Every structure is written in structure tokens, then in C-alpha cells.
Amino acid sequence: MPADTLDRLLREEFPDPDGGPPLSVPTRSVVIANTLAGQEADLIAGLDFGRKLALVCDEITYEVLGARVARALSAIAEVTEIRLPIGAHVDMDTVEAIRRESALCDALVAVGAGTINDPCKYAAAQDGKPFAVFGTAPSMNGYTSLNAAITVDGLKKSLPAVAASGVFLDLEILSKAPPRMIRSGLGDSLCRSTAQADWLLAHLLLDRPYREAPFALLAEDEAALFAAAEGLMRGDLEAMRRLACTLVLSGFGMTICGGSYPASQGEHLISHYVEMMAPADWPPAYHGEQIGVSTLTMARLQERLLAGDPPRVHPTAVNEASVTDHFGETLGRACWDEFAQKRLDATTAAALNERIEERWDDIRARLSTVTVPASTLESVLGRAGAPTTPGDLHWPRDFYDDAVRHAREIRNRYTFLDLAGDCGMLEDPDIV
Numbered sequence: 001m002p003a004d005t006l007d008r009l010l011r012e013e014f015p016d017p018d019g020g021p022p023l024s025v026p027t028r029s030v031v032i033a034n035t036l037a038g039q040e041a042d043l044i045a046g047l048d049f050g051r052k053l054a055l056v057c058d059e060i061t062y063e064v065l066g067a068r069v070a071r072a073l074s075a076i077a078e079v080t081e082i083r084l085p086i087g088a089h090v091d092m093d094t095v096e097a098i099r100r101e102s103a104l105c106d107a108l109v110a111v112g113a114g115t116i117n118d119p120c121k122y123a124a125a126q127d128g129k130p131f132a133v134f135g136t137a138p139s140m141n142g143y144t145s146l147n148a149a150i151t152v153d154g155l156k157k158s159l160p161a162v163a164a165s166g167v168f169l170d171l172e173i174l175s176k177a178p179p180r181m182i183r184s185g186l187g188d189s190l191c192r193s194t195a196q197a198d199w200l201l202a203h204l205l206l207d208r209p210y211r212e213a214p215f216a217l218l219a220e221d222e223a224a225l226f227a228a229a230e231g232l233m234r235g236d237l238e239a240m241r242r243l244a245c246t247l248v249l250s251g252f253g254m255t256i257c258g259g260s261y262p263a264s265q266g267e268h269l270i271s272h273y274v275e276m277m278a279p280a281d282w283p284p285a286y287h288g289e290q291i292g293v294s295t296l297t298m299a300r301l302q303e304r305l306l307a308g309d310p311p312r313v314h315p316t317a318v319n320e321a322s323v324t325d326h327f328g329e330t331l332g333r334a335c336w337d338e339f340a341q342k343r344l345d346a347t348t349a350a351a352l353n354e355r356i357e358e359r360w361d362d363i364r365a366r367l368s369t370v371t372v373p374a375s376t377l378e379s380v381l382g383r384a385g386a387p388t389t390p391g392d393l394h395w396p397r398d399f400y401d402d403a404v405r406h407a408r409e410i411r412n413r414y415t416f417l418d419l420a421g422d423c424g425m426l427e428d429p430d431i432v
Contacts, residue, residue: 005220006030006245009252017212025252026163027144032244034237036170040072040134047165049130050106053077056098056120058084061112061136065173069111069134080105090118091151098123105129107165113137113181114149114287118161122148125162132166137177138185138243139288143167144251147260155334155410156272158260169244175235180286182232182243183386187292189225189246190380191267192218193372194298198265198415200370204363205355206414214253214262215370221246226376229384266301266415269407270294274395276331276410277403285393292381293390297404299374302416305425306367310360313352313422316343323409341412344422 008014012024031043044053053073057066062083073079082101088094098119102108110120110133117133117140124131125148135143142149148161174182196215203210225246231239253262260268271290305311323339324332344352356363381388390400405426408417420426 005217006032006249009217009249014217017216023213023217023256025144025255026146027165027167027252027255029166030144030168030248031166032169032241032248033171035172036134036168037068038072040069040168041076043166043168044073044109044132045076047107047130047132049077049109049132049165051077052080052105052107054080054082054098054102054105054108055111056082056084056102056108056116057111058086058088058116060086061116064111064136064176065134065170066111069109073109084116084119088115088119089151090115090149094119095123095126095150099127102127102129107131109134111136113177114140114142117142118148118150121161121164122150122159125160129162130165131162133164133168135167135169135244136173137181138169138174138240138247139177139181139286140185140188141247141250141254141263143169144248145254145260145263146258147254153334154276154331156275158264163255167248169248171237171240171244174244175237175240179233179385180289182240183292183381183384184286184288185243185247186225186229186232186384187286187288187290187295187381187386188263189243189250189288190292190377191263191265191295191298192222192250193370193377194267194295194302195261195263195265196370197302197367198298198413199261200367201363201416201419202414204359204366205352205419208414211257211262213256214250217249217253218246221249226380229380233384261413265298265413266407266417267291267294267298269411269413269415269417270297270403272410273403273407274400277327278395278399283394285387289387289393292386293388293393296374296378296381296388298416299372299377301420301425302367302371303374305416305420305423306364306371310356311419311423311425312356313344313349313419314424315346315349316422318343318409318421326406326409335410338412339409342414342418349422 014023107130108124110116147158202208225242228239323336
């Protein structure tokens, strides 16, 4: 188990593979243990949060762990309980509700997973307050990241948030999370390879900034986690420890890089598209379930491009009219503002083709060192009983095809989706 990686990072003893001093993170305490029962008050007291604490949860997480934490904290502080509605949207309305109810508090303590953690840490950032979290499910890697996924005017954005002062994960609680939430965390962990390949592609083709550090943090654990996929579903605490550490270290990778680049690339763009465009009455899917499916798509697309002849791009055919026509006027304008920054005109397409022609063999060799075969990733998900196809998530094939073709239009992040799109490959009906 890579607990030593986590310990070394927190002690500022993990070397930076990109050069410079050892890596450091702003989070002061991370405790991952078989049980945290009886330790809750001491864990928070060690953070010097003050005497007035806001405990943020929903009715489900309150029953799972929040009531226990509230009782413990009441011995050291005045606790204001903020219970969000079950299924509350992670949007600015939820953020503002948290801010109103915690206005007189010194710090926020979240009890939950992504839908509690993200609006809570963004609210804390807006008010300049410290924040800690007791996780209730291993469903996502945002516990230790510096960004929050918040929907703003219908568009999902990654917004700057406060770093958690403390992250506390009780493995017995995590192992009792709904199976779909456990599979979601596995799915969210699966995309290391596709995200790294996308980010590295942008670096090699367009000279975009890139770092090895976030992936060095995960290198010790990935194969072991993938091998433990079945154990996650049997309540194996050691398998759960591997997943929990991977999620924490992935979040720290984003923190070190100052953005979601190492953990969110083309696969997340596809997932974000689905969240933006799917009808409200479709069966809901967890974020990590979506990422598992979209990661397989990206892995296959990357394999196809890397296995073929050097790609040749054309000036980007997508224009403002086509974006607003597809997404609607309001969302379309926001998407266009992002997408326009990476469109290729005749000059930039010619320059990119020249670089590809000169360097493709070296680029392909470098990218091949960071990828994982799609068949391996599919096996990991399958052994955990996780969704592997759009159909498993009740997404119609034509809708998912649209997601793959148009996902690159929602953000200024250059990925294999852009390379494939500007080569005309995304129009292939068999691309997925």
C-alpha cells in the first residue's frame, strides 16, 4: 500500500520529478484508518478551527456518519448543522445556501462525498474560512483537490476552492457505501492513463505546460488497485485502502498542478457533455460511472491514433454558428468562448502538420509509455461489476456519438478528441 507515498508527501519528503524542492501540499492532515470512531473530536481539534463549526451534510450522510461526528464535535465547539436536500444540485444556489447558514461559523466540516464536498469547499473559499471533510464514500478524487465542480448557469465549471485542512476517511464507512459509489471511485481512478496521454499530447504538439509529478504520486499504486477490483466489492478493507489512497493522491496531483489537468481531460469532457445535455428524466449515473465508460472510449481513440500513420489535421470546421446551434444560445456562447481559443486556422494547422511529420515517431513512443490498453481498463471495470458501455448507463447510442463528437467544444483543453476531430475521425460512425 502506498501509505508511504502519502506520508512522504505530507512530510514534504517526496521528490519532485520535474525538478525543484520536494513536493508539498496545503492539506495539514490526512487520516485513513479502518475506523475513526472516537477520534473525530481530536482530529478536528488538531486543526484549530475555532469554537463555532458548521457541519454540512444531507439526510443520508447524516445517518451514515454525520450524527456521530456532530455528537463528537459538540464536546469541543458550538455546532451548526446544515443539512442539504437529498439530491441537491451542485450549483451556485447550493453554495449560497451553505454560505448563508454558516455565516456566523469559524469553519466548515463536510460529511459526505462529491455533492457535499464540492459546494462546501467552494463556499469556504468564498468566505475565507477553513474546511475539513469526513468522507462517506470512495466515489471521487476531489477530497484533496483545490478545485470544485460547480454548475454555473447550466455549464459545469471547475472553480478554485479552498484546500481541505483535514481529510478523514474511515474505511469501514467507505466499504459500506452503496456499490455504485464504490465503482464510481474506481471509474474515476481509471482515467489516469487517458488523462495523462491527453495532457502530454498537448505538451508535445502545442508546447502546453505539463508535469510528471501528479503521476509519480500514483505510480506505486495503480497496478495494485486494478488487481484489487474484486476485493472492493467484497468489503476488503485493504483493497478499500488502496482506492482511498489513490483518490487522495490524485486530488493532491491536481492541487500540485494548480488545476484539474492531470485527472480531467477528454474522458471528462465527454462526461461533462452528458451532464449538460442529457434529458432530466434519464436514469441518473454517478460521475465515476460515466468516467469509466468515457475512459474506455478515450483509450480506444488514443490507441487508434497511435497505431496508425501520422495524422494530418485540417483547419477546424467547427465555428461559432455550429456551436450555438448545437448547444443553444446561452450555453453555446459560453462554449464558444472556450473552444475558439484552440481552433486551428490554416496557418496553425500547417504548423501542426509540420511538427507531426517531423516528430510523430518520437511523440508516439513517448505517449505509448503512459497509456494502458483499453482491454485492461475494461477488465478492471468488468471485474468490479461496473458499467463499461453507454448502454449500461441507459444512454442511446446516437446521443453518446454526439457526446464524443461535440465534447471538445465545451472547454479550452486540447485532447485526442481535438486531434481526431481536426483529422475528420470523429465523423466515423464506428469511432466509439
